[in-house]
Amino acid sequence: MHELSLSSAIVNTVVKHAAGRPVTVVSMRVGALRQVVPDTLDFYFGFVAEGTVCEGARLEQELVAARLRCAGCEREWEIDVPVFMCPDCGPSGRVEVAAGDEFEVESIEVEEAECIAPR
Numbered sequence: 001m002h003e004l005s006l007s008s009a010i011v012n013t014v015v016k017h018a019a020g021r022p023v024t025v026v027s028m029r030v031g032a033l034r035q036v037v038p039d040t041l042d043f044y045f046g047f048v049a050e051g052t053v054c055e056g057a058r059l060e061q062e063l064v065a066a067r068l069r070c071a072g073c074e075r076e077w078e079i080d081v082p083v084f085m086c087p088d089c090g091p092s093g094r095v096e097v098a099a100g101d102e103f104e105v106e107s108i109e110v111e112e113a114e115c116i117a118p119r
């Protein structure tokens with residue numbers, strides 16, 4: 001059910017930035033580490049959007065692959081299954097998530113055909 005709370009977060013963000021204008025498209029960047037099911041997110045978005053300026057808006061989801069970076073050698077690599085160990089430094093390396101935990105509204109389109117970046 002975590003897609004339901006994520007959908008609420010999206011709608012809240014978009015409503016704030018749309019300033020009363022009807023929204024037609026919401027573009028998202030969703031990191032792979034978020035483990036979001038796109039169809040489920042889409043479904044709940046439609047549900048939560050009802051009665052708001054987001055009602056009827058299309059939700060576009062761009063999946064961002066998970067990447068890790070080693071603090072020791074700055075090597076960065078993509079992962080399918082999170083294994084938090086640098087291929088070069090091994091267990092001694094200190095690694096951090098470089099990408100993949102995104103969950104952000106990239107842009108929205110409102111009926112005046114404007115494009116607004118919420119950042």
Ligand SMILES: [Zn+2]
Nearest residue numbers: 070073086089
């Ligand atoms: Zn390393």
